[in-house]
Amino acid sequence: MSQQSLTPEYFDSLYTADADPWKFETSDYEAEKYATTLAALPKSRYRSAFEIGGSIGVLTEMLAERCDSLLSVEVSEMAQQQAISRCQALSNIRFQLMQVPQSYPDEWFDLTVLSEVGYYWCLEDLQKAQRLMLDHLEPGGHLLLVHWTPYDDYYDNPLSGDEVHEAFLALPSSQLKHLGSDRAEKYRLDLFERVGIG
Secondary structure, eight states, X not given: OOSSOOOHHHHHHHHHHOSSTTOTTTOHHHHHHHHHHHHHOSSSXXXXXXXXXOTTSHHHHHHHTTEEEXXXXXXXXXXXXXXXXXXXXXXXXXXXXXXXXXXXXXXXXXXXXXXXXXXXXXXXXXXXXXXXXXXXXEEEEEEEEXXXXXXXXXXXXXXXXXXXXXXXXXXXXXXXXXXXXXXXXXXXXXXXXXXXXX
């Protein structure tokens, strides 16, 4: 089990070995999870959305249908090039290479999606990312978390999916309101709303 956040080089090595290492394009599990993810969004449309860790763009392409503007960031250039190719016909998506929480966009969002990323961070980086997400989420904006929960399958990860979600549930309700959960056999989903500031 790693005690440090996984590096961009770690992910580049995975994409070098397999262009779709988690079978995002072909897995029935992923297709069902994506459908559940989109169905969990309370609004039919978002003005400005932020996707942390867009990978090869399968979910990115689906999210874009619900957003006026979507910024998708990724640490692996190899993965993001696939996403750019996949979504080239969609003018409402912006792509940027970025390692959160070392960097974060200087923008406000009404939707932030953290899907299958949080457990790659160490606890310190997760806590930094939490603060940045809150600081850049509009009052009334939504934060959607989706993570794989079986821990033994990914022993390189610093955290488990449950640990990531519990860290958000532990934040003060004066900052982040928990709107609901959905737990499947191998993943969990939690939806939050940013409480008004001031």
